[in-house]
Amino acid sequence: MQRFQSYRFTVAPMMDWTDTHCRVFHRLLSRRARLYTEMLTTGAIIRGDRARLLGFDASEHPVALQLGGSDPADLATSAKIGEDFGYDEINMNVGCPSDRVQDGRFGACLMAEPDLVADCVAAMKQAVCVPVTVKCRIGIDDQEPEIALQTISRAVVAAGADALVVHARKAWLKGLSPKENRDIPPLDYGLVYRLKAAMPDVPIIINGGIGSIAEAKAHLQHVDGVMLGRAAYQEPWRLLDADSDLFGDPGPQRSxxxxxxxxxxxxxxxxxxxxxxxxxxxxxxxxxxxxxxxxxxxxxxxxxxxxxxxxxxxxxxxxxxxxxxxxxxxxx
CATH class of the missing domain: 1.20.120 (Four Helix Bundle (Hemerythrin (Met), subunit A))
Incomplete structure (x- = not known):
């Protein structure tokens, strides 16, 4: 479990929240947390204002760029642009359940297309030298989670994915809003633990419903890393204890x-x-x-x-x- 220290504690990518200003503030609370951008689409990166979208402060390292997309060539291009901007990791979103994301054929709906996700990972791995990771759900709609998670995990690892972040809930794309998808589908941490047991050489990071550093510490008995989401943003004071409790290092600030x-x-x-x-x-x-x-x-x-x-x-x-x-x- 100690082999993957760089993923031991991370702060989730959160739309409209984890912009560069948020990340700079979070870095003042924890030197060791790995930070993530909001999800950025390949179209925005390829055709948009890259300096505005991708610019970040040097203090944010280590910081990962999360991409939304499903075209392998566009993802490879965007990943290379992100690497050139200095990001330490490229993460592919296979978990967001919003209607806009589904319309664009990316996010959680890609749980139904593991071969396509694998092709995307392979294309990004060819384009960049930094780690390429995937953030997914345990399944969508009527999928059997045990099968869905194993299938997509094995596909992306075979394609070269360096780590998996698993939100331990299904996403119900039919019938639940994005907000409801954050709370209503039941959590299944045990399934993520079993995935780790089945893939001992792959960093597995657990996400979903984790509300404190104490809870994070408990999960680390079973997986390599913990990703804190809303608790980190809505209650940032919790991050003050992350370095000392999870790494044995003094935090950058006392209060x-x-x-x-x-x-x-x-x-x-x-x-x-x-x-x-x-x-x-x-x-x-x-x-x-x-x-x-x-x-x-x-x-x-x-x-x-x-x-x-x-x-x-x-x-x-x-x-x-x-x-x-x-x-x-x-x-x-």
Whole structure:
């Protein structure tokens, strides 16, 4: 289990959430976490504004680019572009259940086409030197998960995939919304454990419904890595303990207050580039948990960070509200 340390703890790719600003903030909470971009389609990368879509801060390493697509040639081209931008890994999305993704013939619907996914992996492996990985579900709709997961896993590994990330739920493409697909289909962690037992030489990372570092630690008794999703984004304070609890290393910051203080120079630099304050502070709303003043912190950012011309002072003032309330509660 210790042979695949680079995948031991990862933060999931999450649409509209894990942009570069979010990843910079998460890196301040954990030196060891492997970070992932939002899913980017091959069409957007090949024909879009690459600097805007793919640009990232050097502090984010190790960081992986997640691709959405089903054409082997387009995926190979996009993977090479990502490698040239400096990404440390290329990950193929075979798990997203949204209607838009299905219409584009990528995401979870590809669970029904394991040979095509394998062709895509083989094409990307030929195009790049960095690891190529796949993030999938345990099945879709009426598929038998034990068979579906084994079939796609063996196909992509034979094609050269360097690791598998498995969201331990089915995706119901007929009848459930993308939001419902995150919660309603039952989790089957045991199936992912059995996959690892059957493929001891392949890094297997488990994802889905994992809510804490303590839970992650328990999963690591059975698999090589854990991917934390919504818990990492909505409750980022959890990441403060990731390095110490999962790697035995001290984390980069002792507290969330220290992390936000460390984030402010980045905020000021991005403001000077024309980035709006809210684009960065929106990732901080869950920073404080059960801390006096947390609500005032969130309210201040919601009211003031969205204003045109808002500067880093808004974030500092929000932090002062937390500190003042803490002092007031201690004094009381």
């Amino acid at each position: 969330m207050k220290d992390a936000i203080e460390a984030f402010i120079p980045y905020v000021e630099r991005e403001l000077a580039r024309g980035i709006r304050l809210h684009a960065m502070t929106r990732h901080l709303v869950g920073a404080f948990h059960a801390v006096p003043g947390a609500r005032a912190f969130r309210r201040h950012l919601a009211e003031h960070a969205v204003k045109p011309g808002a500067i880093a002072t808004v974030l500092r003032d929000a932090m002062d509200l937390v500190a003042e309330r803490i002092e007031a509660s201690v004094a009381a």
